[in-house]
Amino acid sequence: MIHTPTELIAAAQRGDPADIERLAEAVWPDAYRVSRAIIAQAQAAEDAAQDACVLMFRNIGSLRNPDAFRTWFYRIVVREALKHKKLQTTDTPLDADPAYTQDPAAALDVWRALATLPEHLRAVIVLHYFERLTSREVAMVLRIPDATVRFRLMTARRRLQALLQTHDAPAHPKGKELYAR
Amino acid sequence: MHADLLQRAQIARENIDVPTFPLASIRSAVAHAPKPTQHRRTIIASILAGLSIVAIATAAEVLQTRITFTPKGAMVISSNEMSPPQLNPTEADILNAASRLDFAATLPSGLPVGTTATQMNHEGSSALYIRYDLPGAERRSHHLMWIFLANPTTISGHGPSETYGKRVNQVQFGGNQDGQFRAGSEQVIIVSNGLTSAEFAAIKASMVRAAQDGR
Numbered sequence: 209m210i211h212t213p214t215e216l217i218a219a220a221q222r223g224d225p226a227d228i229e230r231l232a233e234a235v236w237p238d239a240y241r242v243s244r245a246i247i248a249q250a251q252a253a254e255d256a257a258q259d260a261c262v263l264m265f266r267n268i269g270s271l272r273n274p275d276a277f278r279t280w281f282y283r284i285v286v287r288e289a290l291k292h293k294k295l296q297t298t299d300t301p302l303d304a305d306p307a308y309t310q311d312p313a314a315a316l317d318v319w320r321a322l323a324t325l326p327e328h329l330r331a332v333i334v335l336h337y338f339e340r341l342t343s344r345e346v347a348m349v350l351r352i353p354d355a356t357v358r359f360r361l362m363t364a365r366r367r368l369q370a371l372l373q374t375h376d377a378p379a380h381p382k383g384k385e386l387y388a389r
Numbered sequence: 390m391h392a393d394l395l396q397r398a399q400i401a402r403e404n405i406d407v408p409t410f411p412l413a414s415i416r417s418a419v420a421h422a423p424k425p426t427q428h429r430r431t432i433i434a435s436i437l438a439g440l441s442i443v444a445i446a447t448a449a450e451v452l453q454t455r456i457t458f459t460p461k462g463a464m465v466i467s468s469n470e471m472s473p474p475q476l477n478p479t480e481a482d483i484l485n486a487a488s489r490l491d492f493a494a495t496l497p498s499g500l501p502v503g504t505t506a507t508q509m510n511h512e513g514s515s516a517l518y519i520r521y522d523l524p525g526a527e528r529r530s531h532h533l534m535w536i537f538l539a540n541p542t543t544i545s546g547h548g549p550s551e552t553y554g555k556r557v558n559q560v561q562f563g564g565n566q567d568g569q570f571r572a573g574s575e576q577v578i579i580v581s582n583g584l585t586s587a588e589f590a591a592i593k594a595s596m597v598r599a600a601q602d603g604r
Contacts, residue, residue: 232415237407244405255571258411259541262418295458295544295569318394318401337398368394 217274228268232261238339239285245334246289248323256292260285279348282339286331286349293327321371329364332357413601417493418541418574454515456537456544456578464537464562464578470513478509483519486511492540495572499595501525501588504534515540523583531583535562536592541576568593573600 216234219227239260243253263284271280322330335346336357343361347354454468475482483506487494491514503524511517516539523532562580569578570593577596579589 229412229415233410233412236410240407241402241405245402250408251570254408254411255541258414258418258571261415265415265419291545318397333398337395338402365394372394372397 214274217268217271217277220268221271221274223269228265231268232265235264235281236261239281242282242285242334242339243289243292245322245338246286246327246330247293248319252292252295253289256288257285259292260288263288279345282335282341282349283351286335290327290331317372318368321368324371325364325367329360329367332360333364333368336361414573420493454512454539454543456516456539459561464580466512466516466518466537466560466562468512468516468559472511475509476507478506478519483509483517486517487538490514490517490538490540493574493600494538495575495577495596495600497521497536497538497577497592497596498599499592501591515543523581525583528583531581534579534581534584537576537578537580539576539578541571541574544576570597572596575600 216227216231220231236257239257240253243256243260244250247253247256260281264281271277322333325333331350332346335341335349336343341349343357344354347357350357453470454466457465457467459465475486478486483496486509487496489511494517497519500521501523505522506519507522508520509517516537518535518537521534521536523534525532568589569576571577577593579592
């Protein structure tokens with residue numbers, strides 16, 4: 209959730225490399241987390257986040273309204289993440305990645321479920337549920353209508369619901385269910 | 390479902406280990422990235438450009454070098470600045486070609502002992518690729534390896550853009566891409582049928598280390 213002070217953005221816009229570096233460092237964790245959630249492969253996510261920071265570095269001066277920084281930067285990150293994802297010929301299996309296996313079970317299920325979604329649904333889920341952007345903000349980031357975002361969220365939620373319920377379901381019936389048979 | 394998913398997503402998000410901010414790599418990439426295209430023009434400049442057909446044609450020729458990947462994983466290099474291949478390049482030739490690239494190139498290293506460079510091509514100033522002959526009779530006919538050193542900005546998931554009539558050269562490398570990685574501000578792509586995964590890992594480790602050391 210990018211919450212960068214406007215003063216830092218305004219200072220970076222004046223073009224001093226030290227200020228831009230401070231801004232890049234402040235947004236780096238969010239850039240990496242979004243990339244990671246979209247790509248699911250650590251090295252590619254790091255490359256994508258790094259490219260997003262480089263683009264931010266070079267283009268921050270062209271941003272007219274500092275208040276729009278949040279959506280502007282997320283747009284760069286998502287675009288770079290999707291670009292890097294296309295370059296991945298094979299996705300790293302989630303279980304092979306230590307960052308995922310360390311997660312609690314609930315988080316692990318989310319990653320597995322998320323990995324099954326197509327890119328356009330994954331992007332809206334990541335921005336809305338991971339980064340807590342409103343559907344209107346997601347629409348601004350992805351440059352699609354708000355109604356399309358809400359439709360994609362609904363579609364993605366349905367798919368995730370089915371997958372997460374499957375994960376949550378007990379392997380064997382217990383208690384009353386067992387005796388009821 | 391909404392609240393549950395939100396909670397799960399937040400747990401998952403917080404559990405992502407964020408790597409250290411790569412300040413040195415970002416500085417290097419910024420220093421070597423091509424200048425961004427000027428989008429905002431004055432009205433007079435726009436009118437002058439609009440009046441000149443030559444200016445329009447020049448502006449339209451946007452593609453210089455681009456690396457794309459087909460759905461089956463084959464790599465396609467498109468360029469309007471393709472150079473003739475140089476056979477049997479020496480280390481000095483490779484160093485000289487690398488110095489003309491528009492990014493900080495890290496030369497191939499960590500190659501299996503006995504590997505020899507047999508050909509070198511450079512596509513404009515954004516990509517350089519070298520064909521190597523790998524040693525060892527056990528590789529039989531799979532003894533060739535290509536190493537591509539490219540400016541990451543040339544790599545795109547999409548097809549090449551129109552160049553409005555100007556000839557675009559394309560070279561395609563079959564779908565046996567061993568892997569790619571970032572070494573500093575350069576994207577390295579290795580294509581070979583004969584390279585083992587251990588040899589690939591050795592090359593990657595050596596080049597990444599060299600990039601970090603600024604070699």
